Amino acid sequence: MANKHQKPKEAKKEKHGINTLPIYVALIVMFALFIYFQRDSAVSAILGIALFMVIVILILIEVTNGIKEEGFKRNAIEIIAAVLIVVVFWFSLKALLHTSYPLDVVPSCSMLPQLKRGDLILLQGVNNITRISAPVIKLNASSYSNVTLDIQKEALSCVAYKQVGNRIAVSSMALPGYSIGLFSTANGGEIVPNAYQSGNPIQYTCGTATIKYDNGTTASEAYTTAVTINGTTISNDRNNSVVVYATVPGDYFYQLGDSYIVHRVYAVISSNGNYLVLTKGDNNPGLDIQYGNYPANATSIEGKVIYSIPYLGYLKLILSNSFTEPAGCNSTVVSQSA
Numbered sequence: 494m495a496n497k498h499q500k501p502k503e504a505k506k507e508k509h510g511i512n513t514l515p516i517y518v519a520l521i522v523m524f525a526l527f528i529y530f531q532r533d534s535a536v537s538a539i540l541g542i543a544l545f546m547v548i549v550i551l552i553l554i555e556v557t558n559g560i561k562e563e564g565f566k567r568n569a570i571e572i573i574a575a576v577l578i579v580v581v582f583w584f585s586l587k588a589l590l591h592t593s594y595p596l597d598v599v600p601s602c603s604m605l606p607q608l609k610r611g612d613l614i615l616l617q618g619v620n621n622i623t624r625i626s627a628p629v630i631k632l633n634a635s636s637y638s639n640v641t642l643d644i645q646k647e648a649l650s651c652v653a654y655k656q657v658g659n660r661i662a663v664s665s666m667a668l669p670g671y672s673i674g675l676f677s678t679a680n681g682g683e684i685v686p687n688a689y690q691s692g693n694p695i696q697y698t699c700g701t702a703t704i705k706y707d708n709g710t711t712a713s714e715a716y717t718t719a720v721t722i723n724g725t726t727i728s729n730d731r732n733n734s735v736v737v738y739a740t741v742p743g744d745y746f747y748q749l750g751d752s753y754i755v756h757r758v759y760a761v762i763s764s765n766g767n768y769l770v771l772t773k774g775d776n777n778p779g780l781d782i783q784y785g786n787y788p789a790n791a792t793s794i795e796g797k798v799i800y801s802i803p804y805l806g807y808l809k810l811i812l813s814n815s816f817t818e819p820a821g822c823n824s825t826v827v828s829q830s831a
Contacts, residue, residue, distance in 0.1 A: 511554050520547050528611070528807065531818035541816030548811075591618030592796040597737050598806030599755050600815060602822035603774030604735065608755065608798070610822060613805035616737055616796030622768050625797060627733040627758040630722040636694045637764035641787055644743070645679060648785040651699035651715045651778060652676040654684050665778065667701045667713035674699060678785065694762075695771070695782070696721045702778065702829040711827075717779045718829050720771070722760060729829070731775060733758045735798040738772065738789035745785040753795065756781060762788070770794065776826050 523544050530536040559568035586595035599612040608614070619625055632640075640647070653664045653671035661684055663676060675697065677685045690696045702716035719728045735757045740747035746754055756772040759780055769788040773780040782788055810816075 511558060513551065513554055513558070516547065516551050516554070520544070520551065523547065524807070527811070527816075528804065531610075531822070534817040537818065538816045541811050541814070544811050545814075590616065590796065591620060592616050594737070594795040597753070597755070597795065598809045599801075600751065600753075600810065601755075601774075601819045603777050604755055604757070605776040605822075605825045607731070607775060608735065608801055609803065610818065611804055611807040611810060613802045614737070614755065614798045615800040617799045618796050619734075619736065619791075619794055622761060622763070622791070625734045625736065625758055625761060625770070627730075627761050627770075628725070628727050629761045629763055630725050630727075632694060632723055632762055632764050634764055636723070637762065637767065637769070640694050640762060640769055644782070644785060644787055646693060647695060647782050648678045649675045649685070649690060649693075649697055650678075650783050651697065651717050652684075653715045665715055667715055673701060673715050694722065697780075697783065698726070700830050702826050704824045705827045706824045712824075714778055714826070716826075716829050717773075717783065720760065720780065722762060727760050729757075729759065729773065729775075731757065736770065736772065736789070737795040737798070738770070739793045739795065741787055741793070744787055746781070747786075754781065755798070776821060776824075778826075 523540055527537060527540040527544055530540060556568065556572070559571065563571070583595075587593060589595075595616055597614050597616060599608045599610055599614060602610050617624070622629070651673060652675075653667045653673055654676070655662050655664075655668075655671045662671075663682075663684070664671060667673060675685050675687065675689065677683055677689065697717050698719040698721070700716055700718035701713045702718075703711055704714050705711050719726050721727075735755065737753055737755050739753050740751055754772065754774075756774045756777075759771040759773045762769040762771065768791050770790070771780055771782060771788055
């Protein structure tokens with residue numbers, strides 16, 4: 494028989510944390526709105542900042558709930574275990590794919606339509622040039638060094654131009670009555686004849702490309718249709734590899750704040766075991782070198798793109814304060830002509 498003076502056991506008190514379901518729903522809705530309003534710089538900036546704050550708050554709440562429900566020690570062990578899993582996964586990817594940066598994000602719209610801003614990309618290392626699919630052109634040592642000896646001499650972009658009174662009007666769009674030619678940034682900027690580049694190791698052929706806007710309208714744009722290297726003429730081939738490479742302080746892209754670029758390989762220049770990689774965004778009118786960017790070499794290439802997942806990369810863009818969609822996202826190059 495039970496002792497009548499025995500005290501009944503107290504019911505275990507349940508520790509209820511904050512319900513995070515509404516916060517997760519709000520996070521998903523805000524994320525969708527952030528992507529939808531990318532073209533509106535003010536709205537996207539507000540949503541981006543709000544998303545960043547919600548993510549931070551959500552992490553703090555989840556940690557607090559974990560401590561309440563499981564205790565500080567057990568929750569700390571779970572967090573450490575999760576961090577270790579991520580670290581092991583990251584280093585495993587690095588070892589398997591032979592690159593220090595196996596995952597990256599597309600930050601702009603220069604690779605439309607194949608890659609979109611916010612795509613998460615998986616990279617494979619290119620420690621051997623044969624891993625890159627693109628034409629390889631050999632140059633002698635002198636011509637090879639001349640490619641980067643004076644990068645401004647290679648900064649020749651294809652533009653549309655027209656004589657208007659005593660001045661020349663220059664446009665990126667091939668407007669009626671405009672001619673297509675080379676524009677040099679030297680001497681303050683001027684239209685130069687095709688013979689101007691006769692001594693250059695890389696020579697450009699200008700034409701036009703048709704671009705299609707999101708609203709369905711089309712336009713004609715001045716466009717680099719081919720390059721000639723050591724007598725070999727090469728045209729853009731969208732079957733070539735897409736690589737991620739790091740910019741250097743002297744690059745125009747670097748000055749714009751782009752520390753890395755996701756672009757397609759146009760051609761590879763080789764000389765005595767050294768390589769320079771000429772790159773171009775599928776949605777850009779010219780090669781990267783034409784804008785005053787040094788060609789990537791073997792050490793600056795993080796890897797080539799082997800797979801992409803839409804939208805997942807936006808998390809990195811938000812956390813890095815890249816809220817506003819850059820220029821060029823409202824149009825896509827659909828065809829080119831000589």
